[in-house]
Amino acid sequence: MLNKLIDNDKIHKIKTYINKGDKIVILSHEMPDGDAIGSSLGLYHYLMSYDKKSIKAIVPNAYPDFLKWMPGAIDIIIAEQYPDFARQLIAEADVIFCLDFNGVKRVGKLESALVASNARKVLIDHHLEPEPFSRIEISHPETSSTSELVFRMICALGDVDLIEKEAAECFYTGMMTDTGAFGYNSNNEGIYLIISELIKKGIDKDEIYRKVYQVHSSNRMRLMGYVLYEKMKIYRHQQTALFTLSREELNRFKYKCGDTEGFVNLPLSINGIFFSVFLREERNMIKVSLRSLGDFPCNEFVIKYFTGGGHKNASGGEFYGTMEQAVKTFEAGLALFNPSNYEKS
Secondary structure, eight states: OOOOOSOHHHHHHHHHHHHHOSEEEEEOOSSOOHHHHHHHHHHHHHHTTSOOSEEEEEESSOOOGGGTTSTTGGGOEETTTSHHHHHHHHHHOSEEEEESOSSGGGGGGGHHHHHHOOSEEEEEEOSSSOOSOSSEEEEOTTSSOHHHHHHHHHHHTTOGGGOOHHHHHHHHHHHHHTTTTTTSSOOOHHHHHHHHHHHHTTOOHHHHHHHHHSOOOHHHHHHHHHIIIIIOEEEGGGTEEEEEEOHHHHHHTTOOTTTTTTGGGGGGGSTTOOEEEEEEEOSSSEEEEEEEOTTOOHHHHHHHHSEEEEOSSEEEEEEOSOHHHHHHHHHHHHHHSOGGGSOOO
16 A cells, blocks of 8 residues: 555645646646656546546657657647647646646746746646745655656545556656666655556556667667767766767767667666766757766755756756866866765665
């Protein structure tokens, strides 16, 4: 039996919001990942069991191709493609579920629309230090994913029977991708009780794994080889690996959103490497991804040296400057935040 996480008062209010709301929006963060899409679509399928005038899932920009198989993905509104429509939906919403982000800046160009909306806002997230912008805040950084939290919320609402196979596939995908296929932040028996329930709903977890992790383009495979052979730099004394990719390099391999997903985990397979950092050049910033093993807190590293946050062993952030400046910032931090000084698991 799952332990109780969410207060009864919050569950009662959410039930009231759902019953009284006629236009519901589900909103997630920029550069949506598996948990953002999984939690959004899982909640979307659940809410579709209610008789509502409008239920829409919105993301600020495109999500990776390897998530497009997910049930309901075709119905997601990508605000970058339909900005006026997305803003209109947010402005007219009675209820907005804010999933997998802890601050309004994480929704990019939709920030002003979200702040201006008079909708009853419900934040469901597992990142540290959430901002106080919602009426109801369900924040549990100790959980595996936002998908887990949304599943727990539905159970607490007494509606687990309304979760069908489509929603279950989405929740499992979110939990799986936000734990690196249960390789980190997943040593909790509650996760596996949930997985057991999702399997009862008819999901094929092995097929989901294949679709997410084993179906890729030839360009992605060539890019991976290039990264490992040409771009990976090892800092032996700090037990750390770094690799970078510029826009020119990404374009050379016909980069599509999601093509570098999971690359940051690769160096952790090297004996003696406990910290891995990936710097990828975007249009207006450097995207920072960090992974670690053992006790090294990569979330503290990214908070101190970049703009970001996350979990102890899996974090992300941003850097506004050149790639050269980003590398210098990383190396300066590494000299002080030496991973070799931390306990290894």
